[in-house]
Amino acid sequence: MIKAIKKHKGAILYGSSLALLLLLLRWLEFRFLILSTSLDIYIGIIAVIFTGLGVWLTLKLFKPKAKTIVIEKEVEVYVTPSPQFERNQKELDNLNLTSRELEVLELMAKGMSNQEIANQLFVSLNTVKTHSGKLFEKMEVKRRTQAVDKAKTLSIIP
Amino acid sequence: MIKAIKKHKGAILYGSSLALLLLLLRWLEFRFLILSTSLDIYIGIIAVIFTGLGVWLTLKLFKPKAKTIVIEKEVEVYVTPSPQFERNQKELDNLNLTSRELEVLELMAKGMSNQEIANQLFVSLNTVKTHSGKLFEKMEVKRRTQAVDKAKTLSIIP
DNA sequence: AACTGCCTCATCCTTTCGGGTGATTTTACT
DNA sequence: AGTAAAATCACCCGAAAGGATGAGGCAGTT
Numbered sequence A, B: 001m002i003k004a005i006k007k008h009k010g011a012i013l014y015g016s017s018l019a020l021l022l023l024l025l026r027w028l029e030f031r032f033l034i035l036s037t038s039l040d041i042y043i044g045i046i047a048v049i050f051t052g053l054g055v056w057l058t059l060k061l062f063k064p065k066a067k068t069i070v071i072e073k074e075v076e077v078y079v080t081p082s083p084q085f086e087r088n089q090k091e092l093d094n095l096n097l098t099s100r101e102l103e104v105l106e107l108m109a110k111g112m113s114n115q116e117i118a119n120q121l122f123v124s125l126n127t128v129k130t131h132s133g134k135l136f137e138k139m140e141v142k143r144r145t146q147a148v149d150k151a152k153t154l155s156i157i158p
Numbered sequence C: 001a002a003c004t005g006c007c008t009c010a011t012c013c014t015t016t017c018g019g020g021t022g023a024t025t026t027t028a029c030t
Numbered sequence D: 001a002g003t004a005a006a007a008t009c010a011c012c013c014g015a016a017a018g019g020a021t022g023a024g025g026c027a028g029t030t
Helices: A006-030 A035-062 A089-095 A099-110 A114-121 A126-140 A143-155 B001-006 B007-037 B038-063 B090-096 B099-109 B112-119 B125-139 B142-151
Strands: A071-076 B072-077
Touching: A099 A114, A099 A126, A099 A143, A099 B001, A099 B142, A114 A126, A126 A143, A143 B090, A143 B099, A143 B142, B099 B112, B099 B125, B099 B142
Parallel strands: A071 B072
Antiparallel strands: none
């Protein structure tokens, strides 16, 4: 949803042009029929003002769009009964995997096929293949089973 | 041809909307002039409509900046003395695997291919396939990755 | 001897994986 | 505004995996 004004500059240009054209028409109307169209001018001004108000209000109210905030909370816990998984962040960083690649890896570890992963992530099979391919390169393995085994050994996944 | 429409659908959409709105304006003007109703109400409606237009336009053009993604991240630091593997013999018995099938399963878990397993066990590739096939049947899985995952979950293999 | 379970191997066929390449679009950062 | 990294998707091709089926050999049991 992050589409810049750039993408809609055509729309803005179009709208502005239309607006200018209408203003011109109104102005011409005004010049030749001052009395009978005074109401139209009034209405036009009202419209412009309130459109501006809407824009201003929206910008004012919906402006604080915070970016992703990552809060890492470190909690030391001694867990004897249930074996808790602790991700080895260092190893994970070393591999330099992208978020998508990691997702694919995790689903692979669950025994899912590429097609199933594709459905799960709402992307095409080809995309999953691309991710898995790069994943294998980065992990220096040849097969998904190796990737999963290595990832588990390195405690990258549970 | 279609691509051109798609590319400028934003402009078309906004232009059309604006045009429709102006038509509505005219229509209202017409109605209220005919009925000679209060001008204040007319102005009010205009104000509301254009305020809405402003809000709508702003929301459309200045899309939400950043979608905030997951935030919390608890890092649990715990110390495990020695995670020794203890084979779950009951589950293993339930599956009723033969010794050969279990061997194949263990090698699979190391990320080995059928061919590599065949070399390791000094049997043919076909034999490994046969074992793995029966293995999957008994474990009620469809893929080697699933078999490995299930076996680890059941603590049949480390 | 007959039966049974396991191991072995084969063939045919289909599906899944993985490698390679290229293209477009998003997103992020400068 | 321009660049770099990610993410998306496509097509091709060969390798690996998996399903189905049949068959021969071997050991232990009945």
